[in-house]
Amino acid sequence: MGTILIVDDDPQLRQSFAKLLQEEGHSVLTASHGEAALDQVRQTPPELVIMDIRMPGMSGLEAFTAMHALEPKLPVVIMTAFGTTETAIEATKLGAYDYILKPFEIPHILAIINQALEAGRIMRSKVEMNQPPETVQGEALIGCSRPMQEVYKAIGRVAPTDATVLLRGESGTGKELVARALYQHSLRSHKPFLVINCVAIPETLLESELFGFEKGAFTGAINRRVGKIEQAHGGTVFLDEIGDMPFSIQAKILRLLQEKSIERLGGRDPIPVDVRIVAATNRDLEKALEEGRFREDLYYRLKVVTIWLPTLAERTGDIPALADYFLARFSREMGLTNPGMTPEAKKILENYHWPGNIRELANTIQKALIFSRGYLIRPEDVSQVIGGDDARSMSDKDAMECLHQWVRQGLLTASDENAFDSFMDRFAAVVVSEALDLTGGNRTQAAKLLGLSRPTLQAKIDRYRLRVETSVKTNGD
Numbered sequence: 001m002g003t004i005l006i007v008d009d010d011p012q013l014r015q016s017f018a019k020l021l022q023e024e025g026h027s028v029l030t031a032s033h034g035e036a037a038l039d040q041v042r043q044t045p046p047e048l049v050i051m052d053i054r055m056p057g058m059s060g061l062e063a064f065t066a067m068h069a070l071e072p073k074l075p076v077v078i079m080t081a082f083g084t085t086e087t088a089i090e091a092t093k094l095g096a097y098d099y100i101l102k103p104f105e106i107p108h109i110l111a112i113i114n115q116a117l118e119a120g121r122i123m124r125s126k127v128e129m130n131q132p133p134e135t136v137q138g139e140a141l142i143g144c145s146r147p148m149q150e151v152y153k154a155i156g157r158v159a160p161t162d163a164t165v166l167l168r169g170e171s172g173t174g175k176e177l178v179a180r181a182l183y184q185h186s187l188r189s190h191k192p193f194l195v196i197n198c199v200a201i202p203e204t205l206l207e208s209e210l211f212g213f214e215k216g217a218f219t220g221a222i223n224r225r226v227g228k229i230e231q232a233h234g235g236t237v238f239l240d241e242i243g244d245m246p247f248s249i250q251a252k253i254l255r256l257l258q259e260k261s262i263e264r265l266g267g268r269d270p271i272p273v274d275v276r277i278v279a280a281t282n283r284d285l286e287k288a289l290e291e292g293r294f295r296e297d298l299y300y301r302l303k304v305v306t307i308w309l310p311t312l313a314e315r316t317g318d319i320p321a322l323a324d325y326f327l328a329r330f331s332r333e334m335g336l337t338n339p340g341m342t343p344e345a346k347k348i349l350e351n352y353h354w355p356g357n358i359r360e361l362a363n364t365i366q367k368a369l370i371f372s373r374g375y376l377i378r379p380e381d382v383s384q385v386i387g388g389d390d391a392r393s394m395s396d397k398d399a400m401e402c403l404h405q406w407v408r409q410g411l412l413t414a415s416d417e418n419a420f421d422s423f424m425d426r427f428a429a430v431v432v433s434e435a436l437d438l439t440g441g442n443r444t445q446a447a448k449l450l451g452l453s454r455p456t457l458q459a460k461i462d463r464y465r466l467r468v469e470t471s472v473k474t475n476g477d
């Protein structure tokens, strides 16, 4: 959800685009030409700009260049029709987030919009360090245990240098948060910060995502594409999960670190780029070296400046402060005014071993807040989330067995031509109705639990004709 500025001279396009985005829960501003868009950005910058490249008066490229100079961290997505693609590509070379081709494919644009909003949010939202939880408004690295003090010191030492930094630690220990803190305390904090997750992108696409390609580099390369590293020129690139990066790409990263240049796929000349690399992994890189999955030269080049993040089990003293922080943060997000947790509930948190580290603690508190429906979090709300009574809950295996049986019986007796869709609908209806049930019919919280926007949840409620009963829970005392 964010404020999006649509810039296009075609009123019909502005209107239909605005409607689409509003239905997704975004706030929309519109401008009919480049100058108006610039004025808007000067007054109150939106969170994302979607701009046509061909407009009367100031061209989209001129407007983009001025906008980028004004707000280098504001993501801009360029709209282009066949024939103006070259200019749109030029804009991505200058730092535009991406471009979309008219006519639009809606799921594709919505995906790009969400990525761009997230990229902007990550650049803008500040990560505070070493502050007492009650004073923190946004995101922060919480904890004053000795291992965390070491982390803060390391960040302070290396952030203002251009050194490549490797962040290591188990899953959920805060590597991404530290990467952002490094960026925000660096000399490049006013320039872009782009995140590339090396496992989330399929191997075949990762190389072109990072380095881009020339027209005709392979079948399907009908236009040139500028890679993320080139787009981030002057800024910082965070290579997340680098331990999972394919071997062939590792060599190119090493070259980037040594020679400060890249080559687009199918390109002949090296392109100089000035980016700082921060990398992270939860993998056992030494084992990967032995098994020949990670290049030794890159390993030694990366490990020069390493920051190790402690597990939560190594700093259990930080659990109460972390719990207070997440309680305040999620209550604020959910619009709850009086968050709280009984001392017994807190004790459970302190005694648990947290294999999923801080991410697991954060998720636990968020869900416990949902289950406690705005009242004081009680021990049962917490244990319901962290496993609790194993005997009562059905194992995944048993549950899957039931599900298989249900589907099999249904298929044997199905007379419906659209058996697949009708199964999916019934299953989705169960998921939505359980989420509503668990949250006492609170749509905002149910949407949160499901990871859906509120309008999307509402559409599903309407579609499956679910009855939502709002219950008021007493606090048991």
Ligand SMILES: Nc1ncnc2c1ncn2[C@@H]1O[C@H](COP(=O)(O)OP(=O)(O)OP(=O)(O)O)[C@@H](O)[C@H]1O
Pocket: 139, 140, 141, 142, 143, 169, 170, 171, 172, 173, 174, 175, 176, 177, 178, 281, 282, 322, 358, 359, 362
């Ligand atoms: N010290 C901390 N204080 C407050 N919140 C934290 C801290 N460390 C991590 N978090 C929060 O915990 C969650 C997980 O952190 P993050 O994504 O940075 O972990 P990670 O080390 O990158 O994990 P993975 O290896 O699985 O990617 C995030 O929501 C982050 O905001």
Ligand SMILES: [Mg+2]
Pocket: 175, 176, 240
């Ligand atoms: Mg991570």
